[in-house]
Amino acid sequence: MTNYKVKYILLTFLCGILFSLSAEPACARVNLPAADTVIGRVVTIASEPDYPPFCIIDKNGKADGFSMDLFKAAAKAVNLKINVKIGVWNIIKQDLVEGTVDALPLMGRTPEREQIYDFSLPYITLHGAVFVRKGTSDIKSLADLKKKTIIVMKGDNAEEYVRRNSVSYNIVTTNTFSEAFRMLASGLHDAVITQRIMGIELLKTDKIKSIIPLDLELSEFRQDFCFAVKKGNTKLLTKLNEGLSIIIANKTYDDIHLKWFGPAIKEKLSSFDVLKIVLYTVIPLILIFFGASTLLLRREVRRKTKSLQQEVSMHERAETALKNQQLLLAEMEKGTKVGGWEYDVEKKEFTWTNGVYAIYGLSPSEYNIKGKIKEGPARLYIPEDQKILDKAFQNALNEGKSYDLTLRMNSFDGKFKWVRTAGNSVLREGKVVRILGNIIDITEQKQTEEDLRKLKDGLDKLVAERTRELSEKVQKLDKSQKAMLYMVEDLNNVSAELKLEHQKMEAANRELEAFSYSVSHDLRAPLRALAGFARILQEDYSKSLDKEGNRILDVIIENAKKMGTLIDDLLSFSRLSRQEIKLSLIDMHRMAQAVYDEIVPEEDREKIEFLLQNIPNAQGDPSILRQVWVNLIGNAIKFTSTKQKRIIEIGFFTREKENVYYVKDNGVGFDMAYRNKLFVVFQRLHNIKEFDGTGVGLAIVQRIILRLNGRIWAEGKVNEGAEFYFTLGNVEQDGHINNT
Amino acid sequence: MNANNLVEILLIEDNPNDVELTLRALRKNNLANNIYVVTDGAEALEYFFGTGKYNNRDINLTPKLIILDLKLPKIDGMEVLRTIKNDDRTKSIPVVVLTSSKEESDIVASYKLGANSFIVKPVDFDKFVVTVRELGMYWLLLNQPPC
Numbered sequence: 001m002t003n004y005k006v007k008y009i010l011l012t013f014l015c016g017i018l019f020s021l022s023a024e025p026a027c028a029r030v031n032l033p034a035a036d037t038v039i040g041r042v043v044t045i046a047s048e049p050d051y052p053p054f055c056i057i058d059k060n061g062k063a064d065g066f067s068m069d070l071f072k073a074a075a076k077a078v079n080l081k082i083n084v085k086i087g088v089w090n091i092i093k094q095d096l097v098e099g100t101v102d103a104l105p106l107m108g109r110t111p112e113r114e115q116i117y118d119f120s121l122p123y124i125t126l127h128g129a130v131f132v133r134k135g136t137s138d139i140k141s142l143a144d145l146k147k148k149t150i151i152v153m154k155g156d157n158a159e160e161y162v163r164r165n166s167v168s169y170n171i172v173t174t175n176t177f178s179e180a181f182r183m184l185a186s187g188l189h190d191a192v193i194t195q196r197i198m199g200i201e202l203l204k205t206d207k208i209k210s211i212i213p214l215d216l217e218l219s220e221f222r223q224d225f226c227f228a229v230k231k232g233n234t235k236l237l238t239k240l241n242e243g244l245s246i247i248i249a250n251k252t253y254d255d256i257h258l259k260w261f262g263p264a265i266k267e268k269l270s271s272f273d274v275l276k277i278v279l280y281t282v283i284p285l286i287l288i289f290f291g292a293s294t295l296l297l298r299r300e301v302r303r304k305t306k307s308l309q310q311e312v313s314m315h316e317r318a319e320t321a322l323k324n325q326q327l328l329l330a331e332m333e334k335g336t337k338v339g340g341w342e343y344d345v346e347k348k349e350f351t352w353t354n355g356v357y358a359i360y361g362l363s364p365s366e367y368n369i370k371g372k373i374k375e376g377p378a379r380l381y382i383p384e385d386q387k388i389l390d391k392a393f394q395n396a397l398n399e400g401k402s403y404d405l406t407l408r409m410n411s412f413d414g415k416f417k418w419v420r421t422a423g424n425s426v427l428r429e430g431k432v433v434r435i436l437g438n439i440i441d442i443t444e445q446k447q448t449e450e451d452l453r454k455l456k457d458g459l460d461k462l463v464a465e466r467t468r469e470l471s472e473k474v475q476k477l478d479k480s481q482k483a484m485l486y487m488v489e490d491l492n493n494v495s496a497e498l499k500l501e502h503q504k505m506e507a508a509n510r511e512l513e514a515f516s517y518s519v520s521h522d523l524r525a526p527l528r529a530l531a532g533f534a535r536i537l538q539e540d541y542s543k544s545l546d547k548e549g550n551r552i553l554d555v556i557i558e559n560a561k562k563m564g565t566l567i568d569d570l571l572s573f574s575r576l577s578r579q580e581i582k583l584s585l586i587d588m589h590r591m592a593q594a595v596y597d598e599i600v601p602e603e604d605r606e607k608i609e610f611l612l613q614n615i616p617n618a619q620g621d622p623s624i625l626r627q628v629w630v631n632l633i634g635n636a637i638k639f640t641s642t643k644q645k646r647i648i649e650i651g652f653f654t655r656e657k658e659n660v661y662y663v664k665d666n667g668v669g670f671d672m673a674y675r676n677k678l679f680v681v682f683q684r685l686h687n688i689k690e691f692d693g694t695g696v697g698l699a700i701v702q703r704i705i706l707r708l709n710g711r712i713w714a715e716g717k718v719n720e721g722a723e724f725y726f727t728l729g730n731v732e733q734d735g736h737i738n739n740t
Numbered sequence: 741m742n743a744n745n746l747v748e749i750l751l752i753e754d755n756p757n758d759v760e761l762t763l764r765a766l767r768k769n770n771l772a773n774n775i776y777v778v779t780d781g782a783e784a785l786e787y788f789f790g791t792g793k794y795n796n797r798d799i800n801l802t803p804k805l806i807i808l809d810l811k812l813p814k815i816d817g818m819e820v821l822r823t824i825k826n827d828d829r830t831k832s833i834p835v836v837v838l839t840s841s842k843e844e845s846d847i848v849a850s851y852k853l854g855a856n857s858f859i860v861k862p863v864d865f866d867k868f869v870v871t872v873r874e875l876g877m878y879w880l881l882l883n884q885p886p887c
Binding site: 516521522524525526527528529531532533534535536560561563564568571575 | 755757758761764810811839840841842843844861862863864865866868
């Protein structure tokens with residue numbers, strides 16, 4: 001039986017089946033792309049270069065052949081994109097295992113291979129044949145092959161078959177069958193076993209005429225050829241089966257078969273042949289067909305269901321979208337105070353959205369309240385704007401003119417509003433049938449504009465005011481600057497004057513110094529002469545004078561001496577103001593004790609109770625502060641001299657953070673009425689006969705205390721004693737402090 | 741007294757009253773021998789350096805003590821003191837400043853220029869006598885000059 005016969009029967013069956021299928025309208029849609037196609041996914045396949053007519057390479061070096069065409073068509077039918085590689089069988093077989101290719105278009109199904117690969121429906125069944133050199137006569141049966149050397153392609157099902165069935169023990173493998181045939185043709189080995197059709201085709205292609213197939217039945221070497229995928233890749237396998245079924249059903253398979261195998265030649269068939277055909281070919285084909293049609297039906301049902309589901313969900317979606325849009329519109333109108341309306345010219349009726357009601361100040365149930373809405377715009381606008389609107393509306397109604405107006409109205413709930421209202425006519429056959437429009441409440445916008453305008457006016461005013469203020473300030477500043485300049489000038493003048501005054505003062509000081517010098521020198525000289533010569537007179541001539549004369553001489557001498565003392569005191573008083581003060585820390589206790597010891601003769605000390613407290617140290621000039629103690633202690637001694645029991649107390653206390661020193665005695669005291677005269681130079685509160693003195697002592701003390709920034713005051717009572725208090729103020733320290 | 745004679749005390753004083761009182765005080769203390777008086781600063785310098793009216797004086801003869809008043813006509817006491825103390829021949833002669841001034845500045849300046857004593861003339865004549873006695877006793881009798 002030839003392949004042509006097989007092909008003929010197969011075609012007959014397929015035609016019958018397809019006719020019955022195409023009678024169903026649903027089948028017309030088989031070619032439509034399935035909803036679940038794997039669009040975008042590219043399936044990589046690999047093809048052999050020389051397995052004619054199944055897998056070959058065309059002139060351009062591209063994969064071609066019956067299997068390739070079939071795979072392409074099947075893939076196209078289910079919208080699979082393919083990428084084709086070319087490689088020798090052994091390699092591409094391995095590539096499929098490793099996943100670098102997704103499918104092979106041609107693979108014979110064998111039990112061994114089913115362990116590694118999954119197979120599609122077989123699209124063709126072929127038988128193997130033994131090819132020998134012409135003239136080979138010693139091979140009549142399979143048994144004859146045992147001793148022969150057989151060439152097969154490595155990894156081909158022929159090799160598997162040869163090994164499985166132990167056809168021969170001498171097996172030589174090649175990479176391709178071309179190689180095998182060339183080998184055989186060149187006289188090497190004995191036979192090549194391969195597919196009959198492929199073998200014949202290959203010999204044709206390679207133009208080898210010295211090799212022929214034997215008419216020897218290899219019943220064990222019958223091959224179903226399929227597409228192969230990696231084991232477990234059911235998704236792709238399902239697709240490929242589907243595609244295969246489609247192309248078988250829509251006759252693409254036949255076209256491809258015709259292309260590669262030519263028209264089948266009708267021959268007379270014996271009943272045995274028919275039986276054989278039925279057994280070997282038709283029954284598998286029927287099985288294939290049923291498999292294919294089942295797949296097709298299932299696919300169609302799935303597609304239909306899906307499309308129905310899609311339709312339902314589309315409806316649902318549309319409905320939801322509409323609802324959502326309505327909600328959105330309502331929401332938008334709430335937020336933006338916008339409304340939409342439609343006027344039906346024939347019915348003379350408005351349809352408003354909620355936004356319009358809101359703007360008009362109505363609830364949706366109050367349409368045409370108080371007859372204010374009749375066949376035209378609401379009668380809400382202020383008269384002059386109403387006229388404009390009515391006219392525009394009429395124009396829209398009659399002439400199809402659009403309008404867009406900004407108008408004022410008083411809404412039904414009594415609010416003044418600015419609105420912008422627009423209308424567009426809808427024409428049908430040249431007639432206005434509807435007017436569509438919108439209305440926007442722009443009161444807030446207007447208000448904002450107004451506010452902005454007011455704000456701007458206010459700002460202008462403010463700017464003007466500020467500018468004025470600023471210029472006033474600048475003027476004032478100008479004046480101040482001028483005043484400052486004058487002041488600086490004045491200051492310069494003053495400092496010049498001060499300088500002058502200072503110079504004058506220095507001059508005066510110098511004069512004073514000269515005067516003091518003169519007093520100390522020139523005044524004392526005549527006084528000395530007066531006293532000296534009076535003394536000489538007394539010494540040398542007292543005998544010549546009577547008693548009264550001698551007394552007068554005594555008076556002269558005495559007064560001369562007194563005047564000397566007076567001059568001395570006066571000089572020290574005047575020196576005080578000129579003397580430079582050098583500050584240091586002074587041990588006041590020690591100083592007071594030293595002064596007391598110095599001015600009180602030892603024999604007098606027993607008569608005096610001298611109470612010296614532990615008085616604190618002080619800042620001061622030691623030379624002049626000593627004078628204070630000398631004068632105060634001296635006074636205390638002097639004015640207690642008449643007392644039986646003489647008490648002199650020196651102490652201190654703190655008042656308002658100030659150390660107050662005091663010298664207290666129980667002497668004759670003084671009348672507080674005269675306390676102001678105490679510190680005046682040359683002022684005395686006692687008769688000279690009672691207590692001698694010049695009246696300068698306390699004046700000197702006061703001057704010293706004042707120069708040290710302190711204060712001095714006194715308390716006393718006649719015959720009960722006197723108390724002198726002094727502080728030493730906050731004398732500025734100038735770094736000359738040292739412990740005395 | 742003749743300037744060319746041996747002079748023990750040279751008194752430089754312009755006030756005749758003071759001269760008289762000083763001489764009396766010295767006399768009272770038996771110190772008035774060999775006193776020579778010059779009455780202004782210029783004359784004092786002429787005396788020391790043998791110029792002017794002391795042209796013929798032997799300038800190698802120097803007094804044992806100079807009593808110097810500060811306030812002098814022509815050349816004042818300070819200038820005289822400075823000159824005496826700057827001359828090798830005269831600088832070892834003790835100079836006692838005897839003056840009315842109690843001014844601190846005068847005292848300090850005198851000692852700085854090399855004065856050996858500074859004594860203020862007391863108004864009281866009795867005290868004056870005592871003072872003169874003491875200075876005379878010290879500088880003429882107790883003090884041992886370097887020559």
